[in-house]
Amino acid sequence: MTSASQIKRPEATALVSMTGCTRRYPGVLALDNADFEVAPGEVRALLGKNGAGKSTLIRMLTGAEVPDSGTVLIDGEELTHAGSARAQQAFSHGVRVVYQELSLVPGMTLAENLFLGRWPRKGGVIRHRAMMAEAKEAMHRLGLDLSPDTLVSALSPAERQLLEIARALLGNPKLVILDEPTSSLAAAEAEKVMAAVTRVAAEGIAVIYVSHRMNEIRQIAHSATIMRDGRIIDTVDVQNADTREIVRLMLGSEGAEAAVLEDASQPETVLEVRDLAVAPKLSSVSFSLKKGEVLGIAGLLGSGRTELLQAIMGVRRGEAGEIFANGKPVKSLGYKEMVGLGFGYTPESRKEEGIVPLLGVDENTLSTRFEGVTVNGVLSARRMAEATRKIIDRLHIKTARTDTAIGTLSGGNQQKVVIGRWVYAGSRILLLDEPTRGVDIEAKAQIYSIIRELAAEGRSIVFVSSEIEELPLVCDRVLVLRDGALREEFRSPNIDQDTLMAACISGH
Structure with a gap:
């Protein structure tokens, strides 16, 4: 078990310094007059809900973004370039970042991935023996004992994450930024990554650790910077800070009032x-x-x-457990069978899994039940248009024609079509995974309204969202998933954002 007390205390002089940095995008103030410092050897946690400005701050430090105003200093030197030259300037001063989405090539070896694009050469020939030796040393540095010629496809999720961190440590970095490095890992695997962070900081390398897992943060971080609405709200000592106070700083006054919903639920399970x-x-x-x-x-x-929704829907196999639909056990758990039982599922990744961009709104809407728009086994253009128009009108989908390619619609309207697909199919139980992700405020409000209307008709909805603030606006009841099980329950109108967020992070 690692702990913050095991990490070398940071030096007083700042390695990284941002002063008065502001960044605006059309209609959005992404970063608002931010001041931020990190010292060598310090592990600084960075906290904030979605849209708080964390990603923009990281891009400022890596040189991927130029502030509209303000300065960024790395090791005492200001980043002055623009474009790719600015990112190269930050890189040359030792700034490295490991993003949440890993960039490894599964079919290549550990050593090949480690040195991808920067092969050790002599006379134009790759020095394989030197590459293997350096790869072994790089992984040993993080406490990982693996053969350098192991294929990445054979590595565990934690080992892949450590490989990404090892790649970031090549070339004597001074600042390593880790974006949600344990989000896809089980607790035992997360320990390996946290131990690696301890080792890195002990070498005097500054670490910015983006996470919401308070248990991890308390183990390895010296301090935590909390962001909200593009502003840095405070930097606190994580060992002495109360979780509810951190949540209050993250959410501000947004959670002051709980929504009052008309409960349409019935006794029937x-x-x-x-x-x-x-x-x-x-x-x-x-x-x-x-x-x-x-x-x-x-x-x-x-x-x-x-994973929970996918297992219920039959697109992911579970190791144990039982599922009952309308009081009867589900014996053959597969996607087709669940659709036949009246289940509908909207995936988290709308663009990759929820729609076929080049097909029309009609084909995307009717794909679950084409037999309703056929004549003698042949699709009828008239019936397709009529059926699609009913869904368009009911869900207020903005499209000029029923056969308009769905890829040309806004994210909000695409999401309405994905939900409308199951409305058309007559599904009675809807499993919605992040149904408002990537849509604007107006579209979110419309989707909330659609969900409440469907519930009033007697349909049942499981609503998964990473945006804590929207759950009280649409849910009759909220369950908190933490450490592999459902730990707490909240019922409307007593669904308080602060308490809900604290319940999500307190056990991590």
């Missing part, structure tokens, strides 16, 4: 999940869903929310 396990994220999940109920699932990134 339409879905029951018993002891569902999906390794490594879910150990034992049990809950029930009533007819006409909107049930929210809250939890941090990587807590297993998506």
Whole structure:
């Protein structure tokens, strides 16, 4: 087990310094007069909800963005260039970043991935023996004992994350930024990454650690900077800071009032999940869903929310557990079977998994039940247009024609089509994974309204969202997914954002 006390205390002189940095995008103030410093050997946690400005701050430090005003100094030298030259300037001063989405090539070896694009050469020939030796040393530096010729495809998720960190440590870096490095890892694997962070900081390298897992942050970080609405609100000593106070700083006054919803749920249980396990994220999940109920699932990134919906829908295999639909056990758990039982599923990744961009709104809407728009087994253009128009009108989808390519619609209207697909199919239980991700405020409000209307009709909805503030606006009940199981329950109108966020992060 690592702890902040094991990490070399940071020096007083700042390695990185941002002063008065502001960055505006059309209609958005992404960073507002931010002042930020990190010292050598310091582990600084960076906290804030989605849209708080964390990513913009990181891009400022890496040189990927130029502030509209303000200065960025790395090791005492100001970043003055623009474009790719600015990023190269930051890199030459030792700034490295490991993003949440890993960039490894599974079919290549550990050593090849480590030196990809910067092969050790002599006379134009790659020095394989030197590459293997350096790769072994780089991994040993992080406490990982693996053969350099191991294929990345054979590595565990934690080992892949450590490989990314090892790659960032090549070339004597001075600042390493880790963006949610343990979000996809189970607790035991996360320990390996945290131990590596301890080793890195002990060498005098500054670390910015983006995470919401308070248990991890308390173990390895000296301090935490909290951001909200593009501003740096405060920097606190994580060992002495109260979790609820950190949540209050993250959310501000947004959670002051709980929404009051008209409860449309009925006594009838339409879905029951018993002891569902999906390794490594879910150990034992049990809950029930009533007819006409909107049930929210809250939890941090990587807590297993998506895996839960996928296992229920039959697109991911669980290791254990039982599922009952309308009181009867589901014996053959597959996607087709669940659709036949009246289930509908909207995936988290709308563009990759939810729509076919080049096909029309009509084909995307009707794809779950084409038999309703055929004549003698042949698709009828008239019937397709009529059926699609009903969904367009009902869900207020903005499109000039029913056959307009869905890829040309806004994100909000695309999402309405994805939901409308299951409305057309007559599905009675909807599993919605991040249904408002990437849509504007107006579209979000419309989707909330659609969900409440569907519940009033007697349909039941499981609503998964990483945006804590929207759960009280649409859900009758919210369950908190943490450490592999559902730990706490909140009921409307007593769904308080601060308490809900604290419940999500307190056990991590």
